[in-house]
Amino acid sequence: xxxxxxxxxxxxxxxxxxxxxxALVGVTLGTAVGVLPGIGPALTVALLLxxxxxxxxxxxxxxxxxxxxxxxxxxxxxxxxxxxxxxxxSIVTALEGNKMAxxxxxxxxxxxxxxxxFVAGLIATIALACIAPWVxxxxxxxxxxxxxxxxxxxxxxxxxxxxxxxxxxxxxxxIGLTLxxxxxxxxxxxxxxxxxxxxxxxGVEVTTLAVALFAVGETLSVAAAxxxxxxxxxxxxxSVWMNREDWKRSWMSWLRGTVIGFPIxxxxxxxxxxxxxxxxxxxxxxxxxxxxxxxxAIEGVAGxxxxxxxxxxxxxxxxxxxxxxxxxxAAIMLAGFQQYGxxxxxxxxxxxxxxxxxxxxxxxxxxxxxxxxxxxxxxxxVKLLSIPRxxxxxxxxxxxxxxxxxxxxxxxxxxxxxxxxxxxxxxxxFGYPIAPVVVGLILGPLAEQQLRRALAIxxxxxxxxxxxxxxxxxxxxxxxxxxxxxxxxxxxxxxVLSQVAASED
Amino acid sequence: MSxxxxxxxxxxxxxxxxxxxxxxxxxxxLILWDTRHIGGAASYARIGxxxxxxxxxxxxxxxxxxxxxxxxxxxxxxxxxxxxAPIIWIVGGLAAQMLLLKIAGFSIATGLMFAAIARSFxxxxxxxxxxxxxxxxFAAWLFFAKILQLSLPSGPPERFIQQLF
Numbered sequence: 001x002x003x004x005x006x007x008x009x010x011x012x013x014x015x016x017x018x019x020x021x022x023a024l025v026g027v028t029l030g031t032a033v034g035v036l037p038g039i040g041p042a043l044t045v046a047l048l049l050x051x052x053x054x055x056x057x058x059x060x061x062x063x064x065x066x067x068x069x070x071x072x073x074x075x076x077x078x079x080x081x082x083x084x085x086x087x088x089x090s091i092v093t094a095l096e097g098n099k100m101a102x103x104x105x106x107x108x109x110x111x112x113x114x115x116x117x118f119v120a121g122l123i124a125t126i127a128l129a130c131i132a133p134w135v136x137x138x139x140x141x142x143x144x145x146x147x148x149x150x151x152x153x154x155x156x157x158x159x160x161x162x163x164x165x166x167x168x169x170x171x172x173x174x175i176g177l178t179l180x181x182x183x184x185x186x187x188x189x190x191x192x193x194x195x196x197x198x199x200x201x202x203g204v205e206v207t208t209l210a211v212a213l214f215a216v217g218e219t220l221s222v223a224a225a226x227x228x229x230x231x232x233x234x235x236x237x238x239s240v241w242m243n244r245e246d247w248k249r250s251w252m253s254w255l256r257g258t259v260i261g262f263p264i265x266x267x268x269x270x271x272x273x274x275x276x277x278x279x280x281x282x283x284x285x286x287x288x289x290x291x292x293x294x295x296x297a298i299e300g301v302a303g304x305x306x307x308x309x310x311x312x313x314x315x316x317x318x319x320x321x322x323x324x325x326x327x328x329x330a331a332i333m334l335a336g337f338q339q340y341g342x343x344x345x346x347x348x349x350x351x352x353x354x355x356x357x358x359x360x361x362x363x364x365x366x367x368x369x370x371x372x373x374x375x376x377x378x379x380x381x382v383k384l385l386s387i388p389r390x391x392x393x394x395x396x397x398x399x400x401x402x403x404x405x406x407x408x409x410x411x412x413x414x415x416x417x418x419x420x421x422x423x424x425x426x427x428x429x430f431g432y433p434i435a436p437v438v439v440g441l442i443l444g445p446l447a448e449q450q451l452r453r454a455l456a457i458x459x460x461x462x463x464x465x466x467x468x469x470x471x472x473x474x475x476x477x478x479x480x481x482x483x484x485x486x487x488x489x490x491x492x493x494x495x496v497l498s499q500v501a502a503s504e505d
Numbered sequence: 506m507s508x509x510x511x512x513x514x515x516x517x518x519x520x521x522x523x524x525x526x527x528x529x530x531x532x533x534x535l536i537l538w539d540t541r542h543i544g545g546a547a548s549y550a551r552i553g554x555x556x557x558x559x560x561x562x563x564x565x566x567x568x569x570x571x572x573x574x575x576x577x578x579x580x581x582x583x584x585x586x587x588x589x590a591p592i593i594w595i596v597g598g599l600a601a602q603m604l605l606l607k608i609a610g611f612s613i614a615t616g617l618m619f620a621a622i623a624r625s626f627x628x629x630x631x632x633x634x635x636x637x638x639x640x641x642x643f644a645a646w647l648f649f650a651k652i653l654q655l656s657l658p659s660g661p662p663e664r665f666i667q668q669l670f
Binding site for chain 2: 051190216220391393397398411415429448
């Protein structure tokens with residue numbers, strides 16, 4: 001069957017009333033958490049995992065994907081009106097968007113962000129549907145050695161290739177890998193790092209770690225920060241509709257943002273942030289109104305917002321076709337699949353086509369819902385921003401602990417929540433990235449399994465790891481992704497240092 | 506403050522980051538110690554359950570050394586001094602919830618935690634926020650335990666409601 005008919009079949013699944021409801025709940029929650037500073041899609045999906053345990057797998061996964069998409073939409077609202085990014089992929093939006101809001105053009109800024117997200121989400125989801133079958137065909141030829149190489153590449157790109165320090169990225173990854181060791185070894189049944197505590201034999205739950213790092217860690221660092229973080233909300237003045245000039249300046253930016261964002265999300269390159277930065281730089285170069293950049297250029301909102309939604313869709317390519325998560329949210333969605341005994345990867349497309357295609361098709365539906373939620377109903381979301389921080393964070397922790405207790409009502413589990421929360425606080429304080437910890441925890445055991453399987457097949461011959469052109473290429477890419485940024489950073493740092501010296505003269 | 510002083514501050518070894526290096530090395534040592542007990546079972550795959558722990562411990566040791574060097578040179582991003590009091594409130598609130606959960610039940614334990622978090626952001630008084638937290642937690646318990654069938658530990662208020670129905 002060709003992609004088109006599979007997608008049509010998926011649409012049939014997506015428009016079932018219960019799935020429409022799940023999608024609606026997902027996008028609504030996603031928009032809300034995207035708008036609220038301090039919680040993002042990763043935390044929300046993690047919180048909902050235990051709650052949805054008893055629900056239908058297709059419905060829950062549709063809801064999770066809706067939360068992911070919705071978070072990307074909602075984040076822009078916070079960036080534009082509050083100058084505090086609601087989630088990390090909206091940092092760039094705050095640059096131009098908040099300036100526009102201060103100049104009384106908040107309406108058009110919100111509109112170009114929402115419509116740009118819609119255009120990008122639509123194109124990128126269709127691209128996902130078209131590319132996925134090809135990747136699946138390719139991935140069917142992968143053996144354990146290739147999967148291991150692919151995971152090594154993902155480890156490097158998620159932790160070391162981007163962000164501001166190779167050392168801190170790798171350290172975060174190794175913390176995650178260490179946590180992944182805890183529990184019973186699947187092949188020999190021996191306990192590792194469990195120290196005789198029965199609760200640890202099952203390993204560390206991804207949801208507990210994610211909730212602790214994102215909810216408890218975030219609350220600690222916000223509460224402990226000196227100076228009050230309450231910033232003024234820019235009221236939306238005038239019309240939310242864009243004029244002819246705005247449209248003319250936006251549409252090319254949306255398309256460029258999509259073209260930049262989707263491949264970056266689809267490659268195991270981690271994070272939607274990179275796409276937004278690239279898109280911003282591109283818009284600045286292509287714009288006919290360069291002088292407006294820095295004081296509220298609409299292209300600077302349109303491009304990056306399109307890019308972050310396109311890369312959210314792109315992230316689903318490696319997740320669905322290879323079972324490879326490249327962001328924290330994707331890692332937790334992978335845990336969601338595993339909760340239902342499903343393993344994303346090429347086999348899922350043949351064993352569960354109605355689930356996979358239903359999920360992809362429901363993303364198209366979710367996009368339409370999000371456009372409606374985010375344009376005519378924008379005023380409702382703005383009200384969320386006025387929730388005082390003490391109630392907001394107390395409420396977040398109420399639900400965070402509720403989810404953890406619901407998954408496993410034990411004192412040890414809550415103790416882990418507190419311990420990992422403190423870990424999250426220390427990581428934030430010293431500038432360590434959080435996502436590699438989560439990805440390391442979930443991908444580490446999978447990588448170990450593939451490695452040992454590969455070596456069992458080859459009877460211990462290590463050359464099996466570099467046996468096929470595919471695994472050689474992947475490992476070479478991983479090495480490049482580790483070394484090139486290291487050299488670039490050393491050079492970049494040298495330049496920065498010399499600049500500091502120069503300005504001190 | 507003169508410029509020379511600033512340079513000196515920047516180059517001063519970052520003691521807190523040095524502690525991180527020590528902790529990383531300690532975790533590596535812990536993994537090595539724990540892995541000693543794991544039998545070979547390497548069979549003909551040559552790589553058994555001990556290989557990955559050794560590799561990760563080795564990686565952590567390298568990272569510990571690199572962290573120590575970076576910390577010594579003061580290469581970590583600058584950070585502002587944090588307030589300690591809110592941290593104590595949050596940690597205390599979560600610890601109280603953890604310890605009281607089985608005894609007092611979900612609503613009371615979580616309500617206390619709720620009030621402690623609000624207090625960490627400077628919101629009081631506790632005689633008002635504690636009851637509010639308990640009422641909210643109780644509402645959450647009603648919804649999640651009764652409607653969504655999540656198993657949340659019961660205490661006096663929950664048992665009272667259960668007896669009524």
